[in-house]
Amino acid sequence: MRRLIPSMVAVALALMSGQVVAETLRMQCAPSKEGRQYCNEIKQRFEAQTGYTLEFIDLPPASDEKLSLFQQLFAAKDASAIDLFQADTVWIGVLNKHLLDLTDSVADIKQDFFPAAWQNNVVNGRVKAVPAYLDSGALYYRKDLLEKYAEQPPVTWADLTRIATRIQQGERAAGHKNFWGLVFQGKSYEGLTCNALEWVASQNGGSFIDAQGNITINNPQAAQALDMAAGWIGKITPKGTLGYMEEESRALFQNGDAMFMRNWPYAYVLAQDSSSAIRGKVGVMPLPKGADGHSVSALGGWQWAINGYTRHPQAAIALLKIVSDAESQKRALALMGQAPSRTALYDDPQVLAQAPYLADFKGIFAQAMPRPATQTKRQYAQVSRAIYNATFNVLRGDSDGVTAVADLQQRLERIKARGWR
Structure with missing residues (x-):
């Protein structure tokens, strides 16, 4: 697990020394034991599917500190520090102009998510993120x-x-x-x-x-x-x-x-x-x-978003689709207790056997309203x-x-x- 600032220094040194870093993507990962296990499983799938290397970035724990760091990176149009990250529900409008436009790339999965959670990530008609996991009163x-x-x-x-x-x-x-x-x-x-x-x-x-x-x-x-x-x-x-x-x-x-x-x-x-x-x-x-x-x-929860300045947009989209699919959401629930954002998982026998309380939350999430x-x-x-x-x-x-x-x-x-x- 790398911390964000050291990773930026490492990238700069590699570029100066002529090392090839173009095949590496960087993704936010929780520093907990469970978070690391989840990320390693994603890494195996992504690297086998694309041939790219995936590295993990450790971000500050506090939400406001994360947002401040992203704003600094994006103001500098930093393309190498991070490719895929999680954004709070209320950040999408704030970071909008710095996020990769996903509209055409994720049109085929729109119907798989709770409508309010999906719509929260649409700014001026363009999709800027995909729901990672849900929270709702x-x-x-x-x-x-x-x-x-x-x-x-x-x-x-x-x-x-x-x-x-x-x-x-x-x-x-x-x-x-x-x-x-x-x-x-x-x-x-x-x-x-x-x-x-x-x-x-x-x-x-x-x-x-x-x-x-x-x-x-x-x-x-x-x-x-x-x-x-x-x-x-x-x-x-x-x-x-x-x-x-x-x-x-x-x-x-x-x-x-x-x-x-x-x-x-x-x-x-x-x-x-x-x-x-x-x-x-x-x-x-x-x-x-x-x-x-x-x-x-x-509506609460977190969203997967892509750095709009990434040098590898197609690979980052492939990574986003892996972390957003049903298999990954089941693993996030099992390892970290994160409530899925895909509606079908609330009727999945395997999911309900593991977390029967989620049956009570399906109706709650369906009535969620974004701030x-x-x-x-x-x-x-x-x-x-x-x-x-x-x-x-x-x-x-x-x-x-x-x-x-x-x-x-x-x-x-x-x-x-x-x-x-």
């Missing part, structure tokens, strides 16, 4: 407590509020004084943008900014959605939620102190761990909807910051839904100015 619940109180899983947010209130009161009366009805990610950060998107879109309030780049947040349904969530704080949701990210909310739920939790798929496996207080008692389902709306789950990142391009970080700050102000009681969506509309209009770029 889901509602976790205590199956044993639903049975105890003779309740059914909630379909609407009103159902959730009623059930959470009833069971919270019942459990506290039974002596569980620190029991809560619902936990989610309420801190002012990217995770709150995901939660806000789910609340607003599921109430027919839109997605803040539509696919054409129009700002749509200032509407009554969006205001109502934010007020609904604010109404949970201190009642069925602890005030501490305003400081919760994924792990804080998971810890409270997994300790047995909450009825419902909004979180990502990773939490399911951890809830079934032998150390979990709720092992065998957890169900997962799509998030609730508004009375006249539909369930919406914020407004691809259409807002390099301005997405500002957009998301405006969204989660406005939402946080409502949750904290410093604003109300009507005021917040009107102010957010104006703020986003100022960010957009003369267009998304």
Whole structure:
């Protein structure tokens, strides 16, 4: 495994000494034991198929550090540092002009992937990446407590509020004084943008900014959605939620102190761990909807993309097709627990025998909605910051839904100015 900067130096020295490096491709690879095993399997297939050599690149662990490094490399139009890499869902618009256009090369596999995940990678009608693995918001619940109180899983947010209130009161009366009805990610950060998107879109309030780049947040349904969530704080949701990210909310739920939790798929496996207080008692389902709306789950996950300056575009495309095929996605699931982006694998007996919980996630992934990142391009970080700050102000009681969506509309209009770029 090579680190990125040393590998660039090695390439430069090789070029100066006259060594041939034209037959080598470089691919991002996770530094874990499982990640290395996965990459070695890809290496064997790729080298046998193409005759090229494949090397692995070790990137920084933090997402923002990765993005910063890619932006530096692409600003320099570096063709040799890396050929194939994984991009976060919200990076495609940011890195768009530096990514190889895959439109014609991957047209034959488009139908094999979840539509929302695929569409997230389309910028101005051109395909710039292929989904690697999925993440999407889901509602976790205590199956044993639903049975105890003779309740059914909630379909609407009103159902959730009623059930959470009833069971919270019942459990506290039974002596569980620190029991809560619902936990989610309420801190002012990217995770709150995901939660806000789910609340607003599921109430027919839109997605803040539509696919054409129009700002749509200032509407009554969006205001109502934010007020609904604010109404949970201190009642069925602890005030501490305003400081919760994924792990804080998971810890409270997994300790047995909450009825419902909004979180990502990773939490399911951890809830079934032998150390979990709720092992065998957890169900997962799509998030609730508004009375006249539909369930919406914020799309997460990572995408395979190719350096637009690569000297070996055809070989890089061949590599991308290998890492994106069903065989590779099965191995990524087996070794690293990554949820496949190919729809057929959720009906595959081999996959379901290995990870039966994925049957519950097929419907969740099918209802996923991207954040407004691809259409807002390099301005997405500002957009998301405006969204989660406005939402946080409502949750904290410093604003109300009507005021917040009107102010957010104006703020986003100022960010957009003369267009998304």
